[in-house]
Amino acid sequence: MVSIEIKKISDSLKMVRIGVINYFKVSDSILFDAGTSCTARKLIESGEAGEIEAVIVSHAHFDHITGIKELKKLEIEFFLHRDAEKILSKEKVVEIWNKEDDEFCRKSGLSHSSDLYIRPQPESRLKEVAETKNFEIIEIPGHSPDSIALFHPEERYILVADSLGFPLSDGNLPMYFYSFREYIRSIEKIKSLEPVKLCLGHDGVVTDISYCDTAIQSALKLKEEIENGLDEGEIFRKVYRESLTLYPLETLKGVVKLLIKRSLEK
Secondary structure: OOOEEEEEEEOOEEEEEEOOEEEEEEOOOEEEOOOOHHHHHHHHHOOOOOOOOEEEOOOOOHHHHOOHHHHHHHOOEEEOOHHHHHHHOOHHHHHHHHHHHHHHHHHOOOOOOOOOOOOOOOHHHHHHHHHHHOOEEEEOOOOOOOOEEEEEOOOOEEEEEOOOOEEEOOEEEOOOOOOHHHHHHHHHHHHHOOOOEEEEOOOOEEOOOOHHHHHHHHHHHHHHHHHOOOOHHHHHHHHOOHHHHHOOHHHHHHHHHHHHHHHHOO
16 A cells, blocks of 8 residues: 655655655645656545646656656646656657666556656746746756756745755765766755755655765765776665665666766766
8 A cells, every 4th residue: 555645844844755755845836746647646645636736847857757648637737857858858868768667666666657748838938837836946967967946935845856965864866867966066066055845756855965975975985996806796785775676677677777877987
């Protein structure tokens, strides 16, 4: 049975946590991230999707984008980073996402959906929505080249998805899949905004800005360990645990290879 937690985070922000996937609703009408197809279906069934007018996808990884397959039934607007739009147009990538979505949903005890096609709204339209709802779109590459955050300067919360890594019971798992350097720069950019609430893609909300320092230190430590010869098996044991075991095995093996590759880049 997948758990559902609904929590008010700020005056204009609500979190709906479905299993390990966090959805954030801004002013009740903007949904940050699409999640997976099965968690998106649960979101709709919960009644929390009724007032949603638009979905902003943080980045093009299956657990943040395949929920579009269910959410598009609501006939709402979708917004993606320009690079995410390019990725969405690649049939082989979408095929991999569908397989990952299928396995994740089966491991979660839920059924998945198919048909990921959508026509995203132009970037100019996203700027209009952001201005109307009093938030800013911040580009934070590092985890992925198309990662974006949503920052509310008045209420001082920021929605960062996976750009601060993946929270675990004993710390933070770095997730610099695109660029180690950009990952660190993006965390520093997030910290410079001085948010009082860091809204993560998984596990919830952090109210201590020092979590940014924790994320940086975790990344530096892992990079150093890999440079000093930490092998794939040891890295995999760091990755394949707790809620991450819900993810497809091949996906996590790919994560390990990416972490090694980015750690060794000059």
